[in-house]
Amino acid sequence: MSSNLRPRTLRAKLVAGQIVLLTALCLVIGGVAVLALHAFLMGNLDREITNLKPPPPGSPYGAPGLNAIIRPDGTIQGTVELPGWQEPRRLTAEEISALAAVPSGPHTVDLGEVGEFRVVTDRMMRIKGLPLAPVMDVVWQMVWILAALVVAGAAAVALAGRVIVRRALVPLDRVADTATRVSELPLHEGEVALAERVPDEDTDPRTEVGKVGLALNKMLGHIGDALKARHDSETRVRQFVANASHELRTPLAAIRGYAELTRRSAEEVPPQVAHAMGRVESEALRMTSLVEDLLLLARLDAGRPLESEDVDLSRLVLDVVGDARIAGPGHSWKLALPEDPVIVPGDVQRLHQVIGNLLSNARTHTPPGTTVTTDLSVHNGRVDLTVTDDGPGIPEGLEVFERFARGDSSRSRAAGSTGLGLSIVAAVVGAHDGEVSVESVPGRTTFAVSLRTSRRTGRSQQEHTTDPG
Ligand SMILES: Nc1ncnc2c1ncn2[C@@H]1O[C@H](COP(=O)(O)OP(=O)(O)OP(=O)(O)O)[C@@H](O)[C@H]1O
Numbered sequence: 231m232s233s234n235l236r237p238r239t240l241r242a243k244l245v246a247g248q249i250v251l252l253t254a255l256c257l258v259i260g261g262v263a264v265l266a267l268h269a270f271l272m273g274n275l276d277r278e279i280t281n282l283k284p285p286p287p288g289s290p291y292g293a294p295g296l297n298a299i300i301r302p303d304g305t306i307q308g309t310v311e312l313p314g315w316q317e318p319r320r321l322t323a324e325e326i327s328a329l330a331a332v333p334s335g336p337h338t339v340d341l342g343e344v345g346e347f348r349v350v351t352d353r354m355m356r357i358k359g360l361p362l363a364p365v366m367d368v369v370w371q372m373v374w375i376l377a378a379l380v381v382a383g384a385a386a387v388a389l390a391g392r393v394i395v396r397r398a399l400v401p402l403d404r405v406a407d408t409a410t411r412v413s414e415l416p417l418h419e420g421e422v423a424l425a426e427r428v429p430d431e432d433t434d435p436r437t438e439v440g441k442v443g444l445a446l447n448k449m450l451g452h453i454g455d456a457l458k459a460r461h462d463s464e465t466r467v468r469q470f471v472a473n474a475s476h477e478l479r480t481p482l483a484a485i486r487g488y489a490e491l492t493r494r495s496a497e498e499v500p501p502q503v504a505h506a507m508g509r510v511e512s513e514a515l516r517m518t519s520l521v522e523d524l525l526l527l528a529r530l531d532a533g534r535p536l537e538s539e540d541v542d543l544s545r546l547v548l549d550v551v552g553d554a555r556i557a558g559p560g561h562s563w564k565l566a567l568p569e570d571p572v573i574v575p576g577d578v579q580r581l582h583q584v585i586g587n588l589l590s591n592a593r594t595h596t597p598p599g600t601t602v603t604t605d606l607s608v609h610n611g612r613v614d615l616t617v618t619d620d621g622p623g624i625p626e627g628l629e630v631f632e633r634f635a636r637g638d639s640s641r642s643r644a645a646g647s648t649g650l651g652l653s654i655v656a657a658v659v660g661a662h663d664g665e666v667s668v669e670s671v672p673g674r675t676t677f678a679v680s681l682r683t684s685r686r687t688g689r690s691q692q693e694h695t696t697d698p699g
């Protein structure tokens with residue numbers, strides 16, 4: 231039998247078990263009752279046969295039955311009559327030969343046409359007998375009644391059992407519901423309020439379900455504590471990075487200031503010193519931007535809200551690509567903008583940084599002569615900004631959006647890269663409720679940023695698409 235016919239749920243298993251038990255019990259009780267009834271009726275029949283009065287010589291019994299005699303020479307002769315017959319008839323040869331084989335005690339013999347008879351041979355060599363059919367009729371009737379009772383009982387147990395088992399398992403369902411709700415909570419990051427608990431009524435340790443409920447509640451308590459500890463420690467680290475970056479700003483500004491002062495001072499300084507001061511100034515600048523990046527990331531991680539005003543993304547892209555043309559005259563810069571201005575809600579400075587980082591990557595991580603295409607478009611209420619270059623592509627296996635992830639080429643080191651640029655792109659786009667993705671093969675690298683439009687753009691875009699002229 232295939233396994234999918236087996237009951238699967240606990241409920242079905244319990245009900246099936248009840249039915250099997252009930253049926254087995256009924257069969258045993260019924261079997262014993264039928265056997266006892268049979269033995270009792272046979273005993274009665276045997277007594278009745280023994281007590282049959284011998285008929286006057288030459289005449290048959292008054293009642294139907296079998297009446298024969300064994301002659302001294304061993305031959306048998308007699309009559310048989312079934313209920314409903316007008317009169318007895320003589321025993322046939324087959325019936326006589328069947329009777330001849332019967333031992334003397336009470337015995338059942340099949341007489342063929344007239345059916346089974348219970349016969350007794352007495353000391354006078356008389357064979358007396360009565361038909362067995364009335365006894366067997368009663369026994370079979372009993373068997374059928376019992377069988378019907380078993381079927382009806384099994385059906386009743388199936389119905390009532392389902393209700394009973396279902397009610398008994400309701401607490402288990404409640405515990406399972408709690409577990410399911412917890413499993414759907416986003417626990418992997420941030421501050422998590424793990425308030426879900428199994429209801430008190432299902433935490434009685436004297437019951438089976440209560441034990442599970444209690445254990446689950448304890449476990450949820452531990453998990454809640456662990457998550458809180460994780461969040462606290464994350465917050466402390468973030469706070470530390472934010473504080474450290476903030477504190478570094480002032481001394482860095484001082485270093486830059488003094489370096490600049492030295493550069494501008496009228497007094498001649500030896501060329502070596504001038505060079506050294508130039509390096510100090512440029513490294514201080516680099517460190518300033520690193521510190522600013524770290525501070526921004528720490529703030530975004532802490533969920534600090536950004537400015538949210540309508541930003542004209544078309545204008546912004548135009549400006550940033552213009553800056554890139556100046557910074558990278560060796561590259562070819564292409565730009566595709568939709569006719570209508572694209573407006574997104576957001577923080578103009580941070581969005582400027584996003585586009586700037588993407589374009590500066592396309593400039594610093596590709597050789598001169600590379601073509602960089604910036605494309606801005608609106609689809610289904612989302613703004614898509616892509617920056618594509620035909621440079622060598624991103625080194626394989628580099629998780630570019632991870633912090634401090636950078637291709638280890640001497641080019642990027644020389645360009646003073648830190649590997650924070652794309653982490654900032656990802657964090658800022660995330661804070662704008664957007665998405666960023668990258669596809670890169672040698673010869674084609676595309677960064678795609680998708681942002682919400684503000685309602686104004688959506689409408690103007692719709693007008694634009696419904697009216698192609
Ligand atoms: N357009 C691109 N073509 C090839 N490689 C790229 C491109 N953009 C990014 N990469 C690779 O991804 C790495 C990570 O970029 P990311 O902007 O995060 O850091 P970075 O440019 O190295 O440093 P910075 O913090 O100064 O931006 C780069 O070091 C570079 O190896």
Ligand SMILES: [Mg+2]
Nearest residue numbers: 587591651652
């Ligand atoms: Mg970069």
